[in-house]
Amino acid sequence: MNALVPLPVLLPILGAGVSLALGRHPHIQRWLSLAVLGGVVAVAGVLLVQADQHGPQTVWIGAWPERLGIVLVADRLAALMLLVSAIVTLAVLAYSVSQGMTEDEEGAPLSVYHPTFLVLVAGVANAFLAGDLFNLFVSFEMLLFASYVLLTLGGTATRIRAGTIYVLVNLLSSTLFLISLAVTYAATGTLTLADLADRLEELPDHVSLMIQLLLLTTFAIKAAVFPLSFWLPDSYPTAPAPVTAVFAGLLTKVGIYAILRMQTLLFPDSPLTDLLLWAALLTMLIGILGAVAQSDIKRMLSFTLVSHIGYLVLGVALGSREGTAGTTFYVVHHITIQTALFLVLGLVERRAGSTALMRIGGLARIAPLLAVLFFIPAMNLAGIPPFSGFIGKVGLFQAAQSDGSALAWTLVAGGALTSLLTLYAVSKTWAVAFWRSPKEAHEALEAIGATDDPDGEPVPGHDTRAVHEHRGHVHTAGGTVSRADIEQARRLGDDDMPDRDFYTLIEAGEDNRHSPGGMLAPAAALVTLSVLLSVVAGPLYAFCDRAATDLHDREPYLTSVLTGEDR
């Protein structure tokens, strides 16, 4: 019994209520949200220490006899996820407060942002702490509902279009979740995870396999595992930068967490290794091939997000302690850098007016701090040695190697290839957006006729310069670009800055030179945190290893929930 356990859920929920009531006082709203999230970080930190020293912390809400109430459990894994998510959401909130998104989003329901964000945080925390499947369902609904609102904030045409797909896919997965809950309840008469752990073993194999596959499909949609991943790269990039950052960082990881919990606690004897390994391989490769093809940085990063979910699934699929430890470490690493990258991209978009590669250039010289802030997590994402991405990948590859099957070795090869392709994708971005000069970017754009009036006839400029077009690819001095890229760049650019690229903005003196410190600081803090992850990688990996041991042992969790005793 530990009164701290419900606080990461309660604080944001209560905060959201108060914040909604204070809609007319944006200043108080901001400080309130920051204070609430600060509190959650502190509570999560304490829980982490307690869970590490005294075993899983359990609370039966309402203290009903006969274990009828809702149970919240903070074991090592849950507490770690809780802490990381709390830190990341705090950083994102600080960023968005400074961005003043609650003010200058035109036509947005302004006062709604903060309460919704807090509900999202509460939902994520509840998902990590949930000790029964129905509570997990409710927390998914909480965070999804908040995400529907955040994704369609302002109700612009692009966001409604992207939001429709996102909402429908997630509604479908929620329905599937409900069906699996009904089936589970009909078969076992309980939804509490600890009770299920016992009762599922008594079921006939085919029934428990069906329940497992139903749950797995549900969570795989949330986690964007191939082939259930196509909704993600289409919907995420349209949202405001901080929203995309927090979605990319957290929401898919909640799905992975649910898969991890379910596989280790409920179905320890049926790891479905082959199925999941194939899913992991395909997720990695197809995701990263999508990323390589993109011409917009936000889209590119959304595809790498899908691709790197594959690494997480790899660790889960192996069903071994090493694999679980690797996944846990990789989740921590990936939440941090993916959020950091999207926050930095928000700054890039603000500075250069766009994130479409065709329109920007020269940021390394013009905004060196931004360039550094982009470069470090980008290299980290690709898994360049000193960084945590490398450590996480090595951990996962070692786990696959000790598994030893041919498929596991294929996964090692696929993972290494994905890593290289990630490096390719981010260095392409680096070379184009940060390295070439804005003038070069402008000339290339002009040469291929993409700066023309968007309503007029696009004129291929092969009469003016050393540019020629061949089979849809435009060849200029600066390289080869596909015509479709240009078209896409123009179309995506229309949202923020119609037919004006970075160079035009600089020439007109209308570029946004000021990157507010309040936005830089949280982004820089997250980048620093991601670097720190490699500094403290030893203790952190040891912790992940202990968490994985707990998960596969199951005994600490079951004892704590079923008897209510701390070790």
Next chain:
Amino acid sequence: MTDVNLTLVVISAVLLGSGVYLLLERSLSRVLVGLVMIGNGVSLGFLVAGGPAGKAPIVGEDGDGTGIADPLPQAMVLTAIVITMATTAFVLAMAYRSWQLNGHDDVQDDVEDATVRRLATIDVTSEAYTATTSDFPGDDSSGDPGQGPDDDPVGLDPRTGDPAESDPLRADAAETERSGS
């Protein structure tokens, strides 16, 4: 579970099936009706999962708990119904907003899809490609604006699938207009 109520199972299955069919439509309001039907089908499924019907799920004053209905699935169904109601309201609002913005509430194409298709038009127009694009103009049954094959500005001939415009770039511009993004 020997005495499953077959009526409930059949109704639930019919609701789910019809819901899935409606979900495949283009119009968001039909999709919404489909979602509501699926939601109700699942709720009925929960009633089946709760076992045979009994007395009210309340233990009486005499403390006799035998023969009462299982309260837990009912509580879950209540929660699920509330959530479905909220989502319905939200999707309705989105459909309305979509209608405000575009004049129809059709679920629009994935931007990625459009890009890939555009790339295919420009780069290699294989026969397989023309075969797959010819059936794309949406459903003509809904009679909504902007999606029927007749007012499709790209002008893909529904029979041959040949782009009416010989210049693919013009077709692109038209398509960009059409998707409204």
